[in-house]
Amino acid sequence: MTKTSTKLLLSLVVPLLLFGMYACAHTTSMATVHPTEVPAFPVCSDCHTDSRAALNHTSDFSTTHKFYAVQNKQACTICHKESFCSDCHAHKEEIKPSDKYKDSVERALPHRGDYLNQHKIDGRVNPASCMKCHGRSNNERCRVCHK
Amino acid sequence: MKSINLCLSERSGPGAFRLLVLTSLLLGPLLFPALSAAVNLSGDSRTYLQSRETAIDQNILGVYEYLDFAVQNVGNETISFHTGGWLRYDLRDEQFGRKSNNDLQYSYLSFRAATDNTVVNLGRVMVFEGVASERVDGVYARTDMAAGFGISAFAGNPVETNSDLSGNDLIYGGRIGHQGGDLYRIGVSALKVEKDSDDYREEQGVDLWLHPMNKVDITGRSSYNGVTKGWMEHAYALSLGPFDKVRLNTEASWINYDDYFFRATISAFALQPGLLTPHEGVRILGQDISYAATDKLYFTADYKNFNYDIAGNANYYGGKVNYAYSSVSGSGFSYHRMEGESDRLQYDEYRLYGYTKIDRTNLAVDVIDISYANAINGVDNSYSLSVAALYDLNEAWKMGADAEYSRNPDFDRDVRAFVKVLYRFGSKGGV
Numbered sequence: 001m002t003k004t005s006t007k008l009l010l011s012l013v014v015p016l017l018l019f020g021m022y023a024c025a026h027t028t029s030m031a032t033v034h035p036t037e038v039p040a041f042p043v044c045s046d047c048h049t050d051s052r053a054a055l056n057h058t059s060d061f062s063t064t065h066k067f068y069a070v071q072n073k074q075a076c077t078i079c080h081k082e083s084f085c086s087d088c089h090a091h092k093e094e095i096k097p098s099d100k101y102k103d104s105v106e107r108a109l110p111h112r113g114d115y116l117n118q119h120k121i122d123g124r125v126n127p128a129s130c131m132k133c134h135g136r137s138n139n140e141r142c143r144v145c146h147k
Numbered sequence: 148m149k150s151i152n153l154c155l156s157e158r159s160g161p162g163a164f165r166l167l168v169l170t171s172l173l174l175g176p177l178l179f180p181a182l183s184a185a186v187n188l189s190g191d192s193r194t195y196l197q198s199r200e201t202a203i204d205q206n207i208l209g210v211y212e213y214l215d216f217a218v219q220n221v222g223n224e225t226i227s228f229h230t231g232g233w234l235r236y237d238l239r240d241e242q243f244g245r246k247s248n249n250d251l252q253y254s255y256l257s258f259r260a261a262t263d264n265t266v267v268n269l270g271r272v273m274v275f276e277g278v279a280s281e282r283v284d285g286v287y288a289r290t291d292m293a294a295g296f297g298i299s300a301f302a303g304n305p306v307e308t309n310s311d312l313s314g315n316d317l318i319y320g321g322r323i324g325h326q327g328g329d330l331y332r333i334g335v336s337a338l339k340v341e342k343d344s345d346d347y348r349e350e351q352g353v354d355l356w357l358h359p360m361n362k363v364d365i366t367g368r369s370s371y372n373g374v375t376k377g378w379m380e381h382a383y384a385l386s387l388g389p390f391d392k393v394r395l396n397t398e399a400s401w402i403n404y405d406d407y408f409f410r411a412t413i414s415a416f417a418l419q420p421g422l423l424t425p426h427e428g429v430r431i432l433g434q435d436i437s438y439a440a441t442d443k444l445y446f447t448a449d450y451k452n453f454n455y456d457i458a459g460n461a462n463y464y465g466g467k468v469n470y471a472y473s474s475v476s477g478s479g480f481s482y483h484r485m486e487g488e489s490d491r492l493q494y495d496e497y498r499l500y501g502y503t504k505i506d507r508t509n510l511a512v513d514v515i516d517i518s519y520a521n522a523i524n525g526v527d528n529s530y531s532l533s534v535a536a537l538y539d540l541n542e543a544w545k546m547g548a549d550a551e552y553s554r555n556p557d558f559d560r561d562v563r564a565f566v567k568v569l570y571r572f573g574s575k576g577g578v
Contacts, residue, residue, distance in 0.1 A: 024293035025263040032259065039474075045362060050329045051295050054356070054364045056388075059437060059447060060396040067366035069275045070354055071324065071332050074264060082253050083191065083215040083231045091282050091306055092250040094242065095197060095211065096237060099565060102549040103235060103511045105500040105533035106469075106477060112498075113515035113531040114555035116202060117523065121491050123415070124433065125453055125461060127423055128380065128402045131416060137282060137307040140243055141414040145202075147416040 034078045042079075053123035066132075090138045189573025190216025196566040202557055205240040216573070225261065230254035253282075264297070265290040274301045277322040277336020278352035278370050282306040285318075297324045305340060308412045317341045324354075331354040339373075340410075348410050351371030355383075362388035377406035392440070398433040424520045427455040443477075453487075461487030465496070476503035493520035509547075510535040529555035537567075545569040 010066050045053035055061075055068060055075060069076055076085070088110065098109040109118075110133075123130055134142055176517015193213040200206055215231035232251040235242070242248070255270030267288045274281050276299045292298055298531075300321035320338030332354050340348035354368040367383030382400040404427040408416045418425040435449035443470075450464040465483030478501035485494050495518045502511040516530040535549030551563040 004534050007477055015440075018292070018298065021292035021294070021296060022263070022290055026293075027263050027291045029259065029261050029264045049361060051326070051332070051356075051358060053361065054358060054366075054386075056395060057384075058388075058396075059445075060384070060386065060398075063398065064366055064386070064396075066280075067354065067356065067368065067382075067384065068324075070277055070336075070366045070368065071282070071334060071356060073275045074266065081191075081215065081217070082229055082273065083213075086231060086252040089273065089280070091249075091252055092248070094209070094248065095195065099197070099563075099566075100193075100195070102513070102533055102551070102565065103502070103509050103547055105502050105511045105513045105535075106479070107480040110309065112513070113533075114517075114553050114557070114561070116558075117529060117556045118517070120465065121485075121494070124489070124491060125417065125463070125485075125487070126429065127404075128407055128429075131408060131411060134413065135411040135416055136305075137412075139308055139415075142413050143308075144243060144344070146413055 030074055031078055038079050059108070089133060092140050093138050094141060150385070186221065187219040187574055188216065189212070189219070190571070192570040192572070194568040194570075198564040200558070200563075201240075201242075201382070205242070207237065207242055208239040209235050209237050209242060211235045217572075221256075225259055227257045227259070227320060228255070229257060260290075264293040271306060272301070273305075276301065276320070277324075277334050277354050277368070278350045279320050279322075279336065279338045281318060281338070283318055295326045295328075297326070299324075315343055322354075329358055331358065346374060350379070360389065362386075372406040372409055374504065375406045375409055377403055379403060379407040379409075392438055394437040394439075396433075396435050396437075398431070400431045401428070402431075403428045424457050426456070430454045434518065443471045449483075459488035461485065461492045467498075471504070475509070477501070490521040491519075491523070494518060507539040509535075509539075511535045511549075524556040526554075528555040531555070531561075544572050 041057045042055075043057075044055045052075065087093075087100065096111045096115065098112040101107060101109060119130070139146075161255055191213070193211075195209075195211040195213070197211065198207065199207050211230070213233040216229075218228040220226075221228055224233065230251075231253050232249065234247070234249045236247045253271050253273055255268045255272045257269075258267040259265070263328045265288075267286070269286050271282065271284050272287045274283055274287050279301065281301075282305070283301055283303040284306055285301065287299070287301040289297065289299035295383060298321065302317070302319035304316055305318040313396075318340045320336065322334050322336035324332060324334030326332045333353070335351070335353055337351045338348070339346065339350075349372070350370055350371055352368055352370040355366065357365040365383065366386075367381070367577040369381045370379040371377070372379045378401070380400060381401050383398070385395075385397040387395040387397075404418060404423055405517065408418060408423060411417075414422070416423060417517075427518070428448065431451065431453055433449065435447055435453035437445060437447045439445050446466065446468050448464075448466040453461040453463070455461075463483060463485050465481060467479060467481030469479040470477055479499070481496075481498045483496045485492050485496070487493060494572060497516045497518075498514065500511070502509065503511070511534070513533045513535075514530070519527050519529070521527075531551055531553035533549055533551040537545055537547035539545050545568075547567045547569070549565045552562075553561045555561065
């Protein structure tokens with residue numbers, strides 16, 4: 001089979017296969033809003049025994065939530081509005097999340113206290129942790145010094 | 148490949164907030180003619196007043212207005228509109244060279260079907276899919292498919308602070324995933340950014356969630372840089388919680404700087420001596436163990452090792468204790484020590500905090516102290532003290548204020564104040 005005919009075959013088969021798989025899905029969409037009121041730091045496994053049980057907001061969730069979000073962000077939107085994400089995952093942001101929510105001392109929020117000096121330390125230890133939020137956007141504040 | 152000029156420009160442009168307002172006020176009523184009984188409007192207004200001093204002796208007094216709202220059931224219960232952004236105006240010295248600033252954070256029309264978890268979002272959307280954590284002016288769509296498969300795709304203009312390059316600017320990508328009941332979820336994903344028809348970024352990745360038994364989860368992902376031809380990152384975490392009162396979390400990650408920091412738009416991530424060492428790599432191994440002594444008392448011990456290819460080693464370890472007196476009051480204390488091979492990576496960190504609610508007023512206090520083994524700018528101890536109050540006027544309105552005092556290597560005496568007025572309108576649900 002020539003390269004051209006293989007490409008042609010794939011361009012026909014793949015869309016047909018995808019359409020067929022879509023047509024045969026028959027799943028029920030997730031709720032758009034959680035049917036019951038959810039407390040802060042929910043322990044999802046108290047009620048759920050399926051995959052949703054993994055979403056317990058335990059102390060490590062601030063570091064592991066990224067893994068769940070990139071697989072199933074819809075589950076986040078049942079309880080969280082878009083603005084909840086954009087408080088930290090911002091395009092341009094001038095106020096630290098920990099300044100917006102200084103009354104929520106129990107929450108794991110980045111950049112508490114004196115972060116002007118501390119960022120020089122954290123940036124040495126694990127610059128990849130800075131890159132995620134400030135690498136390609138939300139770095140207007142950084143550019144005051146990092147020209 | 149074009150050489151990249153790190154003279155930075157702002158992609159979203161100064162008219163972003165105007166776009167938000169125009170979209171909301173003009174297009175909203177036009178597109179959604181019956182802001183009528185069936186339409187459900189909800190949102191938040193957050194007004195902030197921030198007073199602080201900058202490192203270059205400016206006195207900042209900025210007023211911020213954050214506005215987020217959603218219109219559900221736009222003519223049809225499957226269609227909704229979501230938008231959010233902020234506006235700042237300086238009452239004293241100007242920040243970042245501008246007296247005012249604004250940003251449109253997200254703004255999209257959403258179609259969400261009752262079956263197959265089919266979603267189509269059109270506008271400024273935040274995409275979290277596999278290797279993609281990107282803000283895009285364009286379209287995002289996902290749906291379930293047969294036999295546990297799911298597929299998503301996105302395309303548009305990347306919303307980022309970017310390098311000055313002429314020509315087109317396009318981002319696109321997608322993810323195909325498979326879920327095996329409650330046992331696993333795995334996905335392969337890719338994204339590509341083209342600037343003026345050149346391959347600017349190209350990333351592929353695998354993401355994983357394994358759930359072999361209740362309260363045991365393995366999560367993680369690996370990302371490959373298709374331009375530099377190297378692995379950017381492997382990051383995995385194991386959570387073990389099947390024991391009565393003990394929970395164990397392990398994390399392991401490998402990061403290659405040359406591949407990971409490729410195409411950053413800020414000079415701080417430039418791979419050059421004095422900033423990030425070229426060809427550096429780090430392996431991070433972390434472990435924490437939590438013990439719930441009672442329903443109210445938690446202990447956590449944690450340890451993290453940073454093993455660099457070039458810079459040597461660093462260890463960060465410590466513990467914390469949290470006590471919840473009630474659902475609205477509690478306190479905590481933590482201590483951590485950083486031991487690294489460079490002078491700056493040697494310090495002890497203490498934190499003490501408490502919060503309570505008296506009648507309708509939430510009160511919080513937070514003290515952070517860092518003691519450096521080697522003085523920085525002649526300072527060997529840095530501390531900050533903050534006190535905050537938030538008063539619930541009613542379900543819709545809240546008012547708060549806080550103050551922070553600190554002394555650190557950059558400020559002899561730093562005093563900051565923050566006032567906020569929060570207003571929630573429309574239906575309840577979500578934070």
